[in-house]
Amino acid sequence: MFETLSAAPPDKILNLSILYKNDARPTKMDLGVGVYKNSQGATVIMRAVREAEKRLYESQTTKTYVGMAGDEGFNKAMLQLVFGKKADLSRMFACQTAGGSGALRTIADLLAKARPDATIWLSDPTWANHVPILKAAGFKTATYPYFDPASGTVKADAMLEGLKQAKAGDITLLHGCCHNPTGANLTIQQWAPVVDLLVERDLFPFVDLAYQGFGDGLEEDAAAVRLLASKVPEMAVATSCSKNFSVYRDRVGAVILMGKDAEGAKIAGSQALATTRVLYSMPPDHAAAAVRIILEDDALCADWKSELEAMRLRMLNLRKGFAEALRRQSNSSRFDFIADHRGMFSRLGLTEAQVDRLRDEFGIYMVGDSRFNVAGLKEDRLDDLAKAVVAIL
CATH class of the missing domain: 3.40.640.10 (Type I PLP-dependent aspartate aminotransferase-like (Major domain))
Known part of the structure; x- marks a missing residue:
């Protein structure tokens, strides 16, 4: 029966998690799978x-x-x-x-x-x-x-x-x-x-x-x-x-x-x-x-709304901070749109080859179309990430 089947292609997004897990570099950054992470990189259970x-x-x-x-x-x-x-x-x-x-x-x-x-x-x-x-x-x-x-x-x-x-x-x-x-x-x-x-x-x-x-x-x-x-x-x-x-x-x-x-x-x-x-x-x-x-x-509902609002505002601040870091490092307004977008994702507008370079050279993991998880950003590493993006342009 199963000899008639060929292996299904791996899920590109979930496969990133495996590659990230096996990467030993301490400076690696996971911007792939779409889960909310706090400033410590943890996806915690909400209080409510x-x-x-x-x-x-x-x-x-x-x-x-x-x-x-x-x-x-x-x-x-x-x-x-x-x-x-x-x-x-x-x-x-x-x-x-x-x-x-x-x-x-x-x-x-x-x-x-x-x-x-x-x-x-x-x-x-x-x-x-x-x-x-x-x-x-x-x-x-x-x-x-x-x-x-x-x-x-x-x-x-x-x-x-x-x-x-x-x-x-x-x-x-x-x-x-x-x-x-x-x-x-x-x-x-x-x-x-x-x-x-x-x-x-x-x-x-x-x-x-x-x-x-x-x-x-x-x-x-x-x-x-x-x-x-x-x-x-x-x-x-x-x-x-x-x-x-x-x-x-x-x-x-x-x-x-x-x-x-x-x-x-x-x-x-x-x-x-x-x-x-x-x-x-x-x-x-x-x-x-x-x-x-x-x-x-x-x-409970009020507490849930309060924590959810804190998550939302953190992502907005990360968007603003990353856009400002990219402006500083690139000396251009090319990435200002990131601050205007909403939600967990944006695209950087990079080619798949450039995304591969970010992963191979800098340990930065994002989806091949350059979609990145805003909640995966770290407040203290926005300039490091911006420098890496500018380096592969």
């Missing part, structure tokens, strides 16, 4: 999560299944986190999933049942795992212009022109905030004509919201999703708790579906659950229950 897990341990009496939809309290709390506590949720359905990737695949399989002949339009570039997930669901994919490497900004006008090539019934995958891999985001003013175009041309919005709270704030990062919900008849959102609750390994995410009416949402939700039944049957419970405990408790 630790307390919620303690409460869960003391109160939990069973490990039986929670059902295909997962923790219903978690699902309600996630709806309110994304759409606001005063939002009309009558046309909404939510179910817990195995991480944000589980939410993406569940929605992709659901949409493949509903519109098997549709094309899914992706930003150029997009997260590396988007295409494999969508192709595994059987979709054709196409791209719309998004990022201008020369200026480090969004090609807002070109994006609109590109989406005009989509046919009615096609699907557009949109980054709700903190674009991965570029960090370049549409302003809410630039979102408005995009939303109008989706409505005008009957294009279905599929939003990946993996970094709420890492960009401009919890409410601000949900603004585009909320604008969409106020205008479009239907939409789907894949959201993740990996980053903003720092529960990466516990795999917590959610599918959110908005129908034309309550009955439409109910029917779509039933198909989403049928999809998860085939994919993994039941979602993991532990961290979702912890997230629910946090979001339902005012004091």
Whole structure:
């Protein structure tokens, strides 16, 4: 049987972790895998999560299944986190999933049942795992212009022109905030004509919201999703708790579906659950229950928001500091865009050969397209990194 198979290519991002681990240089720097790290380089358990897990341990009496939809309290709390506590949720359905990737695949399989002949339009570039997930669901994919490497900004006008090539019934995958891999985001003013175009041309919005709270704030990062919900008849959102609750390994995410009416949402939700039944049957419970405990408790929620805000502000300060270091070392404004971007990632605009040189000569690890993890930067080594970048230009 297995003799018919050939080895799968290694995951480029995860393979960086292996190379980094085996590098003996004390000055090495890991800017590859997208996990938040503090100033000591550690990915710690957040205070509120630790307390919620303690409460869960003391109160939990069973490990039986929670059902295909997962923790219903978690699902309600996630709806309110994304759409606001005063939002009309009558046309909404939510179910817990195995991480944000589980939410993406569940929605992709659901949409493949509903519109098997549709094309899914992706930003150029997009997260590396988007295409494999969508192709595994059987979709054709196409791209719309998004990022201008020369200026480090969004090609807002070109994006609109590109989406005009989509046919009615096609699907557009949109980054709700903190674009991965570029960090370049549409302003809410630039979102408005995009939303109008989706409505005008009957294009279905599929939003990946993996970094709420890492960009401009919890409410601000949900603004585009909320604008969409106020205008479009239907939409789907894949959201993740990996980053903003720092529960990466516990795999917590959610599918959110908005129908034309309550009955439409109910029917779509039933198909989403049928999809998860085939994919993994039941979602993991532990961290979702912890997230629910946090979001339902005012004091814990306030503490979580405080720590999340400190993480967000640290990344903004690192962006500013790195951009200033690059300006000092290069005597140019070439990298000033880094300070304007948001979220965990930006691209330096280097070639793959230059990225290889950074790794081989300086022990600096980043993805081949020069995407780097802002949270992996160290406050006291920004000039060292900037010198290395300038040295390989």
